[in-house]
Amino acid sequence: MCGSDLHYYRAENDGTPAESRCIGGHEPAGVVESLGPGVNGARLSVGQRVMVHHYSGCGTCMNCRSGWTQMCTSAPAKVYGKNAHGAHAQYMAVPAACVLPLPDELSFCAGAAIGCGTGTGWGALERLGEVGGLDLVVFGQGPVGLSTTMLATARGARVIAVDPSASRLEQASKFGAADTVNPDSVDPVEAIRELTAGAGAAAAVETSGATVAATAALDALANWGRLCAVGLGGTIAFDVRTFLSRQVTAMTSWSMSSVQQMACADFVARRNLPVDDLFSHHWSLDEAVPAYEEFDKQSAGKAAFVF
Incomplete structure (x- = not known):
């Protein structure tokens, strides 16, 4: 299911x-x-x-x-x-x-x-390209997000898992997440930047389908960062002036x-x-x-x- x-x-x-x-x-x-x-x-x-x-x-x-x-x-x-x-x-x-x-x-x-579900996480990582050695944030830790966390960790990424559910964050840690962020407790963008020495995440996967999560994922990217969205239901929009100098890339992945x-x-x-x-x-x-x-x-x- x-x-x-x-x-x-x-x-x-x-x-x-x-x-x-x-x-x-x-x-x-x-x-x-x-x-x-x-x-x-x-x-x-x-x-x-x-x-x-x-x-x-x-x-x-x-x-x-x-x-x-x-x-x-x-x-x-x-x-x-x-x-x-x-x-x-x-x-x-x-x-x-x-x-x-x-x-x-x-x-x-x-x-x-x-x-x-797990294959969708794999497809998103394939779209992002090489993730080994990168700080990669996964928004949403449902089955697709947890799969992405597991696979990205196995492919050598340092994964930061984001979800409002404490139990899902606990499972993400078991699947290899180096750090977890609860957006109900802290500002996820600020937390991600703190965890990456101010640089932001080199890559992000958005699995929840929530517009607020997609927005935070974009804001949390480092210069030259890449975002892959797979969650259905959300909207990704940005002011070109804000992101022009950061050289970010936003993409989708269909399973x-x-x-x-x-x-x-x-x-x-x-x-x-x-x-x-x-x-x-x-x-x-x-x-x-x-x-x-x-x-x-x-x-x-x-x-x-x-x-």
């Missing part, structure tokens, strides 16, 4: 017509049950452990061929769990090109997380390519990173109603349907 699943869950509760709905879930991992006609049996086999890149495009345009099927230029991409049936069901049918090998060292829950998803899974497996520790709840499919009701509170960690 991913936070963005809640957008569709809440829309359905608002009276969205039944004919426009689909099965939710865009972070699948599991076992190949069967292969359709023409599927390359040399690459995929029944019983194989796999994860899914949850977008499907034409397969032939340059974006699709490079693994960015969500950016297909030939036709609107299918997004499983949004406009095509997703993974909150016993079975899921997807094109073979969407199916990726899951390293044996990883659990199905870890593979599912890498399919979006990750299928190539990056495999790279992230291999990295997590090789470094033995504790992605499973992101999960606070596990549910069965017949518990879907209470699962979504609990998840809608957004007061816990990541959740998964397991069967």
Whole structure:
């Protein structure tokens, strides 16, 4: 279960017509049950452990061929769990090109997380470029933010984690954050500058989707600093006069390519990173109603349907 699943869950509760709905879930991992006609049996086999890149495009345009099927230029991409049936069901049918090998060292829950939440953190770091040795601040310590903290630390960054929740900041420290900042207690921009000897952060990732966090992330950047925004819902705006002389860069990142998803899974497996520790709840499919009701509170960690 991913936070963005809640957008569709809440829309359905608002009276969205039944004919426009689909099965939710865009972070699948599991076992190949069967292969359709023409599927390359040399690459995929029944019983194989796999994860899914949850977008499907034409397969032939340059974006699709490079693994960015969500950016297909030939036709609107299918997004499983949004406009095509997703993974909150016993079975899921997807094109073979969407199916990726899951390293044996990883659990199905870890593979599912890498399919979006953890993979989104990886994609943001890829957009920022080399982060080893840099002061990097991560705004928001939900599942995506915690994943970013974990991955950035493993890639050599000194991570400063920002979140108003004390429990999430505690988890961020367990995942390697060098310092934590609670914006309800201190001015986050001033705190970040104090932690960086007045320079500011060389890089920032904004995962919360809150405009106030995005604004603080920009203000906390050092000269030549780079901000990558992945949280949905916020607005980033700035006065050119204020930022012109600081040479900052602001960018977005849309999850990750299928190539990056495999790279992230291999990295997590090789470094033995504790992605499973992101999960606070596990549910069965017949518990879907209470699962979504609990998840809608957004007061816990990541959740998964397991069967």
